[in-house]
Amino acid sequence: MKDMNRISVIGRVGKDPETHEFSSGDLKVSFSIATSDRWKDDQGNQKERTQWHNVAIVNQGLAKIALDYVKKGSRVMVEGAMEYREWTDDQGVKRNASEIALRPFGEGRLVLLDQKKEQSQQSGNERTSQPRPR
Numbered sequence: 001m002k003d004m005n006r007i008s009v010i011g012r013v014g015k016d017p018e019t020h021e022f023s024s025g026d027l028k029v030s031f032s033i034a035t036s037d038r039w040k041d042d043q044g045n046q047k048e049r050t051q052w053h054n055v056a057i058v059n060q061g062l063a064k065i066a067l068d069y070v071k072k073g074s075r076v077m078v079e080g081a082m083e084y085r086e087w088t089d090d091q092g093v094k095r096n097a098s099e100i101a102l103r104p105f106g107e108g109r110l111v112l113l114d115q116k117k118e119q120s121q122q123s124g125n126e127r128t129s130q131p132r133p134r
Contacts, residue, residue, distance in 0.1 A: 007100055008079040009053050010113070011035040015072045019063075029063040030056050030099075031070060033078065054099040055080075062102050062110050069112050080108040 011033040020028045036050045055078050057063045070076060080102040089095050102108030 005081045007082045009033055010077045013070055013072055013074045017066050017070050027063045028058050029066045056099045057102045059102050059104045059108055075113040077111040
Protein backbone atom coordinates (compact mmCIF):
# COMPACT_ATOMS: atom_id res chain seq x y z
CA MET A 1 0.00 0.00 0.00
CA LYS A 2 1.35 3.46 -0.84
CA ASP A 3 1.48 6.37 1.61
CA MET A 4 -1.58 8.58 1.84
CA ASN A 5 -2.11 12.14 3.11
CA ARG A 6 -5.87 12.70 3.21
CA ILE A 7 -8.22 14.43 5.62
CA SER A 8 -11.99 14.93 5.55
CA VAL A 9 -13.81 17.46 7.68
CA ILE A 10 -17.52 18.29 7.95
CA GLY A 11 -18.46 21.46 9.78
CA ARG A 12 -19.56 25.09 9.61
CA VAL A 13 -17.61 27.88 7.94
CA GLY A 14 -16.40 30.46 10.47
CA LYS A 15 -16.34 33.53 8.20
CA ASP A 16 -16.77 34.39 4.54
CA PRO A 17 -13.96 33.05 2.33
CA GLU A 18 -10.98 35.32 1.69
CA THR A 19 -9.14 35.47 -1.63
CA HIS A 20 -5.57 36.07 -2.66
CA GLU A 21 -4.66 36.53 -6.32
CA PHE A 22 -1.26 35.34 -7.47
CA SER A 23 0.74 37.17 -10.15
CA SER A 24 -0.30 34.38 -12.57
CA GLY A 25 -3.95 35.38 -12.09
CA ASP A 26 -4.77 32.20 -10.17
CA LEU A 27 -6.79 32.50 -6.97
CA LYS A 28 -6.29 31.06 -3.52
CA VAL A 29 -9.48 30.89 -1.45
CA SER A 30 -9.13 30.45 2.31
CA PHE A 31 -11.63 29.89 5.09
CA SER A 32 -11.89 27.99 8.37
CA ILE A 33 -14.28 25.26 9.40
CA ALA A 34 -15.45 24.61 12.97
CA THR A 35 -16.13 21.09 14.20
CA SER A 36 -17.55 20.46 17.66
CA ASP A 37 -17.57 17.51 20.03
CA ARG A 38 -20.29 17.33 22.68
CA TRP A 39 -20.41 15.04 25.70
CA LYS A 40 -21.55 14.84 29.30
CA ASP A 41 -18.95 14.88 32.07
CA ASP A 42 -19.01 12.69 35.19
CA GLN A 43 -21.49 15.05 36.88
CA GLY A 44 -23.85 15.00 33.88
CA ASN A 45 -22.97 18.53 32.72
CA GLN A 46 -23.03 19.14 28.99
CA LYS A 47 -19.52 19.90 27.63
CA GLU A 48 -18.42 21.08 24.20
CA ARG A 49 -15.07 21.50 22.48
CA THR A 50 -14.70 23.26 19.12
CA GLN A 51 -11.75 22.67 16.80
CA TRP A 52 -10.90 25.04 13.94
CA HIS A 53 -9.52 23.75 10.64
CA ASN A 54 -7.96 26.07 8.05
CA VAL A 55 -8.76 25.34 4.40
CA ALA A 56 -6.78 26.58 1.37
CA ILE A 57 -8.22 26.02 -2.10
CA VAL A 58 -5.86 26.58 -5.03
CA ASN A 59 -7.83 24.42 -7.47
CA GLN A 60 -9.33 27.14 -9.70
CA GLY A 61 -12.64 25.38 -10.35
CA LEU A 62 -13.23 24.69 -6.67
CA ALA A 63 -12.05 28.22 -5.75
CA LYS A 64 -14.74 29.77 -7.97
CA ILE A 65 -17.43 27.50 -6.51
CA ALA A 66 -16.32 28.36 -2.97
CA LEU A 67 -16.51 32.09 -3.76
CA ASP A 68 -19.99 31.71 -5.26
CA TYR A 69 -21.59 29.43 -2.67
CA VAL A 70 -19.60 29.24 0.59
CA LYS A 71 -20.52 31.84 3.21
CA LYS A 72 -20.15 32.23 6.96
CA GLY A 73 -22.29 29.54 8.60
CA SER A 74 -22.40 27.28 5.52
CA ARG A 75 -22.18 23.59 6.28
CA VAL A 76 -19.53 21.98 4.09
CA MET A 77 -17.37 18.93 3.73
CA VAL A 78 -13.81 19.35 2.49
CA GLU A 79 -11.41 16.60 1.65
CA GLY A 80 -7.78 17.23 0.82
CA ALA A 81 -4.19 16.89 1.94
CA MET A 82 -2.93 18.08 5.33
CA GLU A 83 -0.12 20.57 4.74
CA TYR A 84 2.18 22.48 7.07
CA ARG A 85 3.91 25.75 6.21
CA GLU A 86 6.58 27.78 7.93
CA TRP A 87 7.59 31.37 7.15
CA THR A 88 9.11 34.45 8.73
CA ASP A 89 6.83 37.49 9.02
CA ASP A 90 7.75 41.15 8.45
CA GLN A 91 8.91 41.50 12.08
CA GLY A 92 11.25 38.50 11.77
CA VAL A 93 9.03 36.17 13.80
CA LYS A 94 8.90 32.55 12.62
CA ARG A 95 5.30 31.49 11.97
CA ASN A 96 3.67 28.11 11.34
CA ALA A 97 0.38 27.15 9.78
CA SER A 98 -1.45 23.92 9.10
CA GLU A 99 -4.24 23.68 6.55
CA ILE A 100 -6.32 21.31 4.51
CA ALA A 101 -5.16 21.95 0.94
CA LEU A 102 -7.34 21.36 -2.13
CA ARG A 103 -4.84 21.55 -4.98
CA PRO A 104 -5.11 21.21 -8.75
CA PHE A 105 -4.86 17.66 -10.08
CA GLY A 106 -5.37 16.31 -6.57
CA GLU A 107 -8.26 14.44 -5.12
CA GLY A 108 -9.60 17.42 -3.20
CA ARG A 109 -13.35 17.73 -2.79
CA LEU A 110 -15.71 20.44 -1.69
CA VAL A 111 -19.26 19.37 -0.88
CA LEU A 112 -21.87 22.00 -0.09
CA LEU A 113 -24.22 20.46 2.45
CA ASP A 114 -26.72 23.32 2.79
CA GLN A 115 -29.87 23.04 0.75
CA LYS A 116 -31.32 25.91 -1.22
CA LYS A 117 -34.30 27.41 0.59
CA GLU A 118 -36.64 26.60 -2.28
CA GLN A 119 -35.69 22.90 -2.22
CA SER A 120 -37.63 20.40 -0.20
CA GLN A 121 -35.97 19.34 3.05
CA GLN A 122 -36.40 15.73 1.93
CA SER A 123 -34.70 16.09 -1.45
CA GLY A 124 -31.29 15.39 0.09
CA ASN A 125 -29.73 17.47 -2.65
CA GLU A 126 -25.99 18.16 -2.31
CA ARG A 127 -23.70 20.05 -4.61
CA THR A 128 -20.47 18.14 -5.09
CA SER A 129 -17.56 19.73 -6.87
CA GLN A 130 -14.51 17.81 -7.93
CA PRO A 131 -11.79 18.73 -10.37
CA ARG A 132 -12.38 17.32 -13.81
CA PRO A 133 -9.67 15.10 -15.29
CA ARG A 134 -7.75 16.86 -18.01
